[in-house]
Amino acid sequence: MFNGFMEKLVAGRWIAGPTVDDAIERGKRFNKLGIGAILNYLGEALTDQKDIGDAMEAYREILKKVTKGDPLTQISVKPTQIGLSVSLDLAKKNFAEIVRSAGEKGIFIWVDMEESNLVDQTINLYESQLPNENIGLCVQAYLKRSIDDVKRLTEKGGTVRLVKGAYTEPETIAYKSKQDIDKNYVEIMQYLFDNAKRFMVASHDDKIIEKAREINKEKKKEVWYAMLNGIRNQYLIKLQQEGEKVFSYIPFGKKWIQYSVRRMQEAGHISLLMKSILHGQKI
Numbered sequence: 001m002f003n004g005f006m007e008k009l010v011a012g013r014w015i016a017g018p019t020v021d022d023a024i025e026r027g028k029r030f031n032k033l034g035i036g037a038i039l040n041y042l043g044e045a046l047t048d049q050k051d052i053g054d055a056m057e058a059y060r061e062i063l064k065k066v067t068k069g070d071p072l073t074q075i076s077v078k079p080t081q082i083g084l085s086v087s088l089d090l091a092k093k094n095f096a097e098i099v100r101s102a103g104e105k106g107i108f109i110w111v112d113m114e115e116s117n118l119v120d121q122t123i124n125l126y127e128s129q130l131p132n133e134n135i136g137l138c139v140q141a142y143l144k145r146s147i148d149d150v151k152r153l154t155e156k157g158g159t160v161r162l163v164k165g166a167y168t169e170p171e172t173i174a175y176k177s178k179q180d181i182d183k184n185y186v187e188i189m190q191y192l193f194d195n196a197k198r199f200m201v202a203s204h205d206d207k208i209i210e211k212a213r214e215i216n217k218e219k220k221k222e223v224w225y226a227m228l229n230g231i232r233n234q235y236l237i238k239l240q241q242e243g244e245k246v247f248s249y250i251p252f253g254k255k256w257i258q259y260s261v262r263r264m265q266e267a268g269h270i271s272l273l274m275k276s277i278l279h280g281q282k283i
C-alpha cells in the first residue's frame with residue numbers, strides 16, 4: 001500500500017499499490033464481483049536496463065502467481081517499459097517471453113498504445129506474435145489513421161481494445177474535439193461489430209457503452225467492456241450484473257505520478273474528478 005498522504009489521496013484511488021501482491025489483491029476484490037482484472041505495471045519510456053528488468057520481473061511474478069487458465073486475469077504491457085525506448089528488437093524479445101509464459105498459463109496479454117510516434121513500431125511488435133488469439137492491441141480513436149490500422153489488424157486476426165486516446169497529439173494526425181473523437185470511435189466500433197470476432201470497448205462513456213450494447217443485441221459478438229480502476233467502478237458492477245463481460249484496468253507499481261496526472265487532466269473539470277473521488281468507486 002502507499003504511505004505518503006498525496007499517494008494515498010490521489011494514487012490510492014486509481015492504483016492498487018506498489019507491489020505485485022497489491023495488484024493481485026485488488027484484482028481479487030473485482031473477481032469476487034465477477035469482474036476481470038487487467039494488471040499493468042507502471043512505468044514508461046524506460047531506457048535503464050534495471051528498470052526494464054524490474055518491469056519484466058513484475059510480469060513474470062504475476063504469471064507465476066496467477067492460476068492457470070484464469071479468465072478473470074489479464075495483463076497489459078506498455079511497449080516502452082519492456083524495451084521499445086532502447087530498440088524494437090529488445091521489446092520484441094521481451095514481449096515474446098511474456099507471450100510465451102502467458103500462453104503456458106492461458107492468460108490474455110494486451111499491448112498498451114502510447115504516443116503517436118510509437119504506433120508503427122507498436123503494431124510491428126504486436127504483429128510479431130500473431131497469429132495468437134490470446135493477445136490484443138490497444139487502438140486510439142483520436143488518431144485519424146486508426147480505422148486503417150483496425151482494418152489491417154482485424155484481417156490478420158488481431159484483437160482490438162478500442163480507447164479514445166490519452167496523449168496530446170497534433171491536429172494534423174488526430175481529431176481534437178470530443179465530438180469528432182466520439183464520432184470516429186463509433187465508426188471504428190461499428191467496423192469491429194461488422195468484422196471482428198471479439199473486441200474490447202475500453203471507455204467510461206456511458207453513451208458509447210450503451211450504443212455498443214444496443215448494436216450487440218443484433219450482432220451478438222463477444223464484446224468485453226473495460227474501465228480504469230477507480231473511475232466508474234459502480235457502473236462497471238452494474239454492467240456485470242446486467243450480464244456483460246467486464247474488466248477493470250488496474251495499474252500498480254511505484255511510478256504513480258505520470259499516470260495520476262493523466263487521469264486528473266482527463267477529468268477535465270473538477271466536478272468529474274470529485275465524482276470519481278467521492279462516489280467512491282471503492283471496491
Ligand SMILES: Cc1cc2nc3c(=O)[nH]c(=O)nc-3n(C[C@H](O)[C@H](O)[C@H](O)COP(=O)(O)OP(=O)(O)OC[C@H]3O[C@@H](n4cnc5c(N)ncnc54)[C@H](O)[C@@H]3O)c2cc1C
Pocket residue numbers: 111112113114138140163164165166167178202203204205206226227228231232249266267272273275276
Ligand atoms: C481499460 C482502458 C485501457 C486504456 N488503455 C489506454 C492505452 O493503452 N492508451 C491510451 O492512449 N489510452 C488508454 N486508455 C485511456 C483512454 O484513451 C482515455 O483517455 C480514457 O479512457 C478517457 O476516455 P473515455 O473513453 O472514458 O471518455 P471521456 O470522453 O473522457 O469521458 C466520457 C464520459 O464518461 C463519463 N465519465 C468519465 N469519467 C468519469 C468519472 N470520473 N465519473 C463519472 N463519469 C465519468 C462522463 O459522462 C464523460 O463525459 C485506456 C482506458 C481504459 C478504460
